[in-house]
Amino acid sequence: MAGITKNSVVTLDYTVTDSDGVAVDEGQEPLVYLHGGYGDIFPRIETALEGKSAGESIIVHLQPAEAFGEYDADLVRIESIDAFNEPVEVGMQLEQTENGNDLLFTVTDVAEGKAVLDGNHPLAGMVLVFEGTVLSIRPASEREIQAGKSMSPAC
Structure with a gap:
């Protein structure tokens, strides 16, 4: 598969830090999601990944409104x-x-x-920095597309 397109299952190695570089999520496990507007990942990250190939990396700075919202x-x-x-x-x-x-x-x-x-999300009000590297890309199965999410091969 050449690059990430709609209905691709994407596996990412990633970390999330705050604006000071303090780890918020060290990405202990790879992130696997269904690409194409299914809501599995923040839209700005999905946009940055569009067309990327395995081995390519992104860095996305997310304002609170683009991530977990403003603190209320x-x-x-x-x-x-x-x-x-x-x-x-x-x-x-x-x-x-x-x-x-x-x-x-x-x-x-x-x-x-x-x-x-x-009642706020613990990360509400924070600017976040998402760094990710594409580990793999594969076409989604019809079942995954219908469900709107990636599934493990055992499903």
Whole structure:
């Protein structure tokens, strides 16, 4: 296959850092995705990969709006720990439904009988730098195209 086109299954070796070069995701496992607007990868990264061949690399700087969104202070809540059915600890995640939407909140602090819940993605508000090298490209199977995602050969 010459280069990455729509309905290609792409395997990438990658890392993600913040704007200061601090690792956010060291890419322990290769990233495998279905190319062509299926939502498996951020659009700016997909655009940068279009036409690339195995062995080629990209570096993409993503603004917050192009990645995990701007930080939204309205998604931070302070709740009494008495409102919970279980002991509350920093780092635990709680699902709450608001306006028919399921939101995932992370407990970021517990003090004086109160818990701080943050519904932002941990990387919200951050500029990210994605560096990737194409390891392999193959045509997607009809099943993968119908599913809109790559599948392991065992599927």
